[in-house]
Every structure is written in structure tokens, then in C-alpha cells.
Amino acid sequence: MLGPFIAGCHRIRQCAREHHLIERPNALLWLAKCYAIPASMYACQIWGIQFIEQGSEFVSPLQTAHLCFHKLEGVLGVKRSLPNWAVLRECGQEPLQFYWFRAAAKFFNSLLRE
Numbered sequence: 001m002l003g004p005f006i007a008g009c010h011r012i013r014q015c016a017r018e019h020h021l022i023e024r025p026n027a028l029l030w031l032a033k034c035y036a037i038p039a040s041m042y043a044c045q046i047w048g049i050q051f052i053e054q055g056s057e058f059v060s061p062l063q064t065a066h067l068c069f070h071k072l073e074g075v076l077g078v079k080r081s082l083p084n085w086a087v088l089r090e091c092g093q094e095p096l097q098f099y100w101f102r103a104a105a106k107f108f109n110s111l112l113r114e
Contacts, residue, residue, distance in 0.1 A: 001042070001062050008039035009065075029091050040066065040096055041103060057095040058084050066096055 012031045021027045040062055051060040058064070067084060078087070088094060 001040075002065055004042040005036060005040040005062060005065060008036040012036060029093070033093060036066075037093075037096065037099055041099060052097050052101065057097055060096065063096050 009032075012028065012035055015031065016022050016028055021031075051057065051063070058067075067087070084095075
């Protein structure tokens with residue numbers, strides 16, 4: 001499950017270097033939201049279910065990679081002891097399980113409309 005996400009992160013970093021976006025953390029966050037998060041949804045029906053329970057949101061290795069890729073605490077300039085929820089919300093992102101759950105609900109609702 002980490003392969004597509006790591007590949008997406010590598011492409012974002014490469015694009016940021018080529019277009020001199022390293023100094024613009026907001027651009028990196030938008031690129032991650034548009035490119036890395038959809039890549040992390042690859043095979044989410046397998047990894048997403050076991051981490052959807054309350055309290056296990058940040059146990060997933062994919063979620064850990066998500067937090068580490070951005071080094072979100074460094075982008076915001078806050079201490080590493082800040083809760084993960086606060087860091088993600090301040091960056092306009094959610095734990096990956098929310099994206100998975102939203103996609104599953106959209107799929108289910110589209111089946112009901114047919």
C-alpha cells in the first residue's frame with residue numbers, strides 16, 4: 001500500500017524542485033492533496049477497513065508516511081508534540097481513512113441512484 005503513495009510523493013518533490021516550489025509550503029500541500037492522496041487510495045478497500053475504528057486512525061503505516069512526507073510540523077513551524085489531528089486540520093487535510101470513507105459513501109450513493 002505504500003508503493004503508490006511513495007511514488008506520488010517522489011513525483012511531487014521532483015515537480016517542486018523543477019518549478020522552484022520548495023519555498024512555498026501551501027503549493028506543496030495542494031499538490032499532495034491532489035496527487036498523493038488519490039495515489040494512497042490505491043487498494044484502500046484492503047487497508048482502509050482495519051484502520052477505520054475510532055482511535056486507530058494514526059496506526060496505519062500509510063498514515064504515518066502521510067504525516068512524515070509533508071513534515072507538517074515543520075511547514076507550520078510548531079512543535080512535534082502537537083496532536084496529529086490539529087496538524088492535519090491546520091493544513092487542510094484529513095486522515096486518509098476519511099478520504100476512503102468518503103469515496104465508499106459516494107460509491108454506495110451512486111449505486112442507489114441507478
